[in-house]
Amino acid sequence: MTPMPDTLYALLCTVDTPTVCNAIEVAQGQRGFNGFTRGTMIHNQPGSPAMVGYARTARIAGQTPPTDPPDVIRARRLDYFRSMAGGSGPCVAVVEDLDDPDCVAGWWGEVHVAVHKGLGLKGALTNGVMRDLDVMDDGFPVLAGSIGVSHAFVHVVDIGTDVTIRGLTVAQGDLVHADRHGAVVIPDSVVPDLEAAIQTVIASENIILGPARADGFDIDALEHAWAAFERART
Numbered sequence: 697m698t699p700m701p702d703t704l705y706a707l708l709c710t711v712d713t714p715t716v717c718n719a720i721e722v723a724q725g726q727r728g729f730n731g732f733t734r735g736t737m738i739h740n741q742p743g744s745p746a747m748v749g750y751a752r753t754a755r756i757a758g759q760t761p762p763t764d765p766p767d768v769i770r771a772r773r774l775d776y777f778r779s780m781a782g783g784s785g786p787c788v789a790v791v792e793d794l795d796d797p798d799c800v801a802g803w804w805g806e807v808h809v810a811v812h813k814g815l816g817l818k819g820a821l822t823n824g825v826m827r828d829l830d831v832m833d834d835g836f837p838v839l840a841g842s843i844g845v846s847h848a849f850v851h852v853v854d855i856g857t858d859v860t861i862r863g864l865t866v867a868q869g870d871l872v873h874a875d876r877h878g879a880v881v882i883p884d885s886v887v888p889d890l891e892a893a894i895q896t897v898i899a900s901e902n903i904i905l906g907p908a909r910a911d912g913f914d915i916d917a918l919e920h921a922w923a924a925f926e927r928a929r930t
Contacts, residue, residue, distance in 0.1 A: 697869060698887040705786065707891055708748045713875045715897055716746075716882065722893035723886035731881040734863040739876035740804075740829055740838040746875040747819025747837045749786035752779060753859045753868045756824065757794045758801020758850035769851050776852045781815040788874070789817050790866045792859035793824030796841065801850035802827035804838050812836065821874050823861045839874050900928040 708716065713732075720729045754776055762769050780789055789812055793799040804820055805828035812820060819837040825844040832838070841862065856868045864879060866872065871882040882890065907913055907921040 698884050700785065700871065700887060701891070704887070704891045705748060707894055708873055709745055711746070711894055711898075713746060713873050713877045713880055715894060716873045716890075717880050718897045719890060719893040720880065720882060720886055722896050723889040724883075731883065732864060733861055733874075733878040733880075737839050737841060737862060737876075737878055738826070738843060740826055740832055740840070741834070742876045744835075744837050744875075746873055747788050747821070747839070748873050749788035749818040749871075750783055751790040751821075751866045751868060751870045751872050751881075752783050752787050752817070753790045753792075753857060753866060754779070754855045755792045755794055755853045755857060755859055756801065756803055756850055757853050758803075758848040759795045759798065761849045762851040772852045772855070776855050777811070777815070779855045780812060780817060783869075786818050787816070788872045789820040789822075790859055790861065790870075790872060791820065791822045791824065792861060793822060793841070794853060796823045799824045799842060800844060800846055801825055801848040802844050802846060803850050804840060805847075806831045806833075809833050809836050809838065819874065821861055821866075821872060821879050837875070839876070839879060896928075900925060903928060 717732055721727050802825040804822060804826035809832045813833055813836040821839050823841040825842050826838050826840040827844055858865055858867050866881055873880050873882060903925045904921050907917050
């Protein structure tokens with residue numbers, strides 16, 4: 697795993713996920729990057745900064761009661777918390793609900809947000825259910841598949857495995873960037889070039905945004921700016 701420089705982490709916390717998605721293609725030198733979620737997801741605090749961190753993964757279920765003995769279920773839940781707390785660097789919880797597309801169990805609510813935030817995680821990504829929206833702690837973004845009311849029979853199934861969230865496969869330790877638009881896994885190979893690539897994306901978009909927002913913008917100004925934009929974009 698390529699270490700993430702502090703300057704890159706600080707920059708990633710200030711830009712949205714579509715910008716990061718574009719920047720990955722700039723760093724790769726071509727279009728076609730597909731390591732992102734599909735469809736619309738729901739954010740608990742829209743407009744808050746992106747969550748950025750290394751994935752701590754798990755899978756849960758909740759439609760039906762677990763078949764393992766209660767002491768095994770309790771022990772596995774504590775093992776889950778130990779795993780969530782065990783990562784190095786900034787970390788994000790990435791939890792797949794195996795009941796998808798019929799998820800009913802609200803794993804992410806007031807209590808679990810407070811616990812995961814207290815353990816130092818930077819946010820949560822899930823295809824499952826969140827609840828308690830009005831009483832969740834600030835500063836812990838949750839990007840979820842749906843909103844619900846029940847915890848049903850929610851239980852941890854396994855820990856540290858690959859998970860799939862809306863078409864995005866995430867492995868333990870993957871670098872994740874997510875906001876209200878969705879999530880991406882940042883390939884390890886682009887980390888050394890990503891900071892410069894983000895700056896390139898911002899600069900190339902400003903080729904259009906500057907003139908478009910200026911007085912006197914017209915089709916002639918657009919044609920001139922767009923030609924420069926096409927030369928700069930990936």
